[in-house]
Amino acid sequence: EPEVTQTPSHQVTQMGQEVILRCVPISNHLYFYWYRQILGQKVEFLVSFYNNEISEKSEIFDDQFSVERPDGSNFTLKIRSTKLEDSAMYFCASTPGQWDNEQFFGPGTRLTVL
Amino acid sequence: DAKTTQPNSMESNEEEPVHLPCNHSTISGTDYIHWYRQLPSQGPEYVIHGLTSNVNNRMASLAIAEDRKSSTLILHRATLRDAAVYYCILRTGNQFYFGTGTSLTVIP
Numbered sequence: 001e002p003e004v005t006q007t008p009s010h011q012v013t014q015m016g017q018e019v020i021l022r023c024v025p026i027s028n029h030l031y032f033y034w035y036r037q038i039l040g041q042k043v044e045f046l047v048s049f050y051n052n053e054i055s056e057k058s059e060i061f062d063d064q065f066s067v068e069r070p071d072g073s074n075f076t077l078k079i080r081s082t083k084l085e086d087s088a089m090y091f092c093a094s095t096p097g098q099w100d101n102e103q104f105f106g107p108g109t110r111l112t113v114l
Numbered sequence: 115d116a117k118t119t120q121p122n123s124m125e126s127n128e129e130e131p132v133h134l135p136c137n138h139s140t141i142s143g144t145d146y147i148h149w150y151r152q153l154p155s156q157g158p159e160y161v162i163h164g165l166t167s168n169v170n171n172r173m174a175s176l177a178i179a180e181d182r183k184s185s186t187l188i189l190h191r192a193t194l195r196d197a198a199v200y201y202c203i204l205r206t207g208n209q210f211y212f213g214t215g216t217s218l219t220v221i222p
Contacts, residue, residue, distance in 0.1 A: 004157075031208075043158060043201065043212040056208050091157045098208060101148060105157030 002026045004106035006092050012112045016081050021109045022076045023092030025038065031055070032075045033093040033103065036069065049075065082113045092113065117141075118202045119212035125219045134187040134216050136202030141182050147202040148191045148210065149176065149187045151196075158201065158212075161187065194204045 008030045013019050025032050034046040048055040049067050068079045073096075079086055089110050093103040117200040119137045126132040137145065162169055162176045164185070168177040169197050175188040189196055201214040 034212075035210075042214045043152075045209050045211065048208045058209065093157070099207070100144065101163045101212070102160040103150075103158075105159065107155075108157050
């Protein structure tokens with residue numbers, strides 16, 4: 001069964017460093033999403049992406065964040081200058097179409113900012 | 115500014131039905147109600163969704179109040195594999211607003 005994959009599973013970085021989190025969505029899916037979950041808190045929507053453009057973004061997704069689909073398979077989330085409060089699990093998800101209700105989530109990347 | 119509120123935790127005996135409540139009093143007419151669950155160390159997994167009418171699928175049923183200000187996820191027969199955090203979510207456009215979730219414990 002096809003699945004969303006994410007790498008790395010755990011990323012440790014120093015405050016102020018740039019990080020890139022990688023996701024490989026399911027191959028025939030067209031919409032992609034990033035969420036984050038701070039330890040012990042709820043899952044928060046960051047951004048949705050379609051046709052090489054941001055479709056929607058939350059207030060969390062500020063200028064420190066960017067997303068990109070650099071090739072036909074990867075979908076990345078970049079944090080330019082990490083802060084301590086960026087420590088969280090980051091989940092990627094994908095759907096075949098814009099209004100599909102079943103989002104397929106990856107296993108997540110745990111980001112730890114020291 | 116929570117869009118959905120859920121009890122923090124619930125328990126159920128194995129093989130018995132479970133009713134997981136959710137309040138979403140500020141729901142707008144075009145918001146869909148979604149439920150996802152998250153098993154330990156995994157990403158969320160789709161369970162069910164609805165707009166106005168009650169819905170059934172192979173995993174669960176969703177009962178939506180007539181005024182749409184609340185809903186209930188029904189697991190007909192809880193198994194040990196159903197132990198997870200269950201999130202009630204409002205979908206506004208293409209944004210999904212997760213609640214804080216209910217941690218379900220299934221007692222053998």
